[in-house]
Amino acid sequence: MNESSPILKISELTKSFHSGNRSINVLRGIDMSMYQGDSVSIRGDSGSGKTTLLNIIAGLERPDKGNIFWDEILLSQLSASFQAKQRALKIGMIYQAFYLIPELDALENVIMAARILGRVGPQAKSRACELLERVGLKERLKSSTLKLSGGERQRVAVARALMNAPSLILADEPTGNLDENTGKEIIDLLLEISREENAGLILVTHNRDYAMQTQRQFLLHYGKLNMGFDG
Ligand SMILES: Nc1ncnc2c1ncn2[C@@H]1O[C@H](COP(=O)(O)OP(=O)(O)OP(=O)(O)O)[C@@H](O)[C@H]1O
Ligand SMILES: [Mg+2]
Numbered sequence: 369m370n371e372s373s374p375i376l377k378i379s380e381l382t383k384s385f386h387s388g389n390r391s392i393n394v395l396r397g398i399d400m401s402m403y404q405g406d407s408v409s410i411r412g413d414s415g416s417g418k419t420t421l422l423n424i425i426a427g428l429e430r431p432d433k434g435n436i437f438w439d440e441i442l443l444s445q446l447s448a449s450f451q452a453k454q455r456a457l458k459i460g461m462i463y464q465a466f467y468l469i470p471e472l473d474a475l476e477n478v479i480m481a482a483r484i485l486g487r488v489g490p491q492a493k494s495r496a497c498e499l500l501e502r503v504g505l506k507e508r509l510k511s512s513t514l515k516l517s518g519g520e521r522q523r524v525a526v527a528r529a530l531m532n533a534p535s536l537i538l539a540d541e542p543t544g545n546l547d548e549n550t551g552k553e554i555i556d557l558l559l560e561i562s563r564e565e566n567a568g569l570i571l572v573t574h575n576r577d578y579a580m581q582t583q584r585q586f587l588l589h590y591g592k593l594n595m596g597f598d599g
Pocket of ligand 2 (some may be wrong): 418419420540
């Protein structure tokens with residue numbers, strides 16, 4: 369991969385869901401490319417398909433039609449196991465509900481991202497420590513995640529998402545469970561740290577102010593991704 373090739377390219381993605389005799393066309397032809405260090409936000413009404421789109425980009429759901437390339441690799445050509453490995457290497461994910469492992473402390477949660485790639489040595493530990501320090505949790509490495517506040521848990525999730533130096537971070541309403549000040553801190557952190565690590569960022573958010581902070585803004589409306597705010 370060279371610096372001018374896209375870290376993500378999606379083309380003509382469509383996705384429908386069927387239940388009973390009802391069917392909804394959630395995505396009706398989505399095209400987008402991202403390059404190293406790009407940041408984009410996606411807003412859209414509840415039910416407009418934002419999570420579906422992120423899941424498809426992450427390879428966790430299949431589109432009906434269309435192509436997804438991670439660093440110019442066509443996803444649909446990969447075996448399931450190779451795709452899972454590539455996902456762990458290239459994509460960092462952050463969710464509204466954090467999804468940390470409650471039995472593990474903060475450090476172990478971050479190291480877990482490397483462990484699933486078989487990386488268990490001291491290098492993984494020192495990278496995890498550095499990231500936790502970077503997100504402001506130097507003193508909480510050994511804390512049970514159950515004892516952390518919502519904002520602190522999301523900081524652990526940010527560190528975990530960056531553990532394997534992904535080329536792309538997908539954040540699905542990462543501030544949805546946080547108060548306004550904490551939410552703003554997390555967005556600032558996410559933007560700063562993804563820039564430092566040269567990772568692309570797709571931020572799904574309902575908050576217009578947060579959305580304004582990325583380089584490009586999109587609105588998902590009737591299955592299409594429109595540039596700007598008003599479609
Ligand atoms: N597995 C599924 N089976 C059937 N319908 C689904 C499935 N997943 C999503 N949908 C439907 O697809 C539409 C888009 O859902 P999605 O979760 O992507 O929306 P969203 O934009 O993320 O909404 P929110 O802002 O509330 O998180 C909704 O109507 C939802 O009910
Ligand atoms: Mg959603």
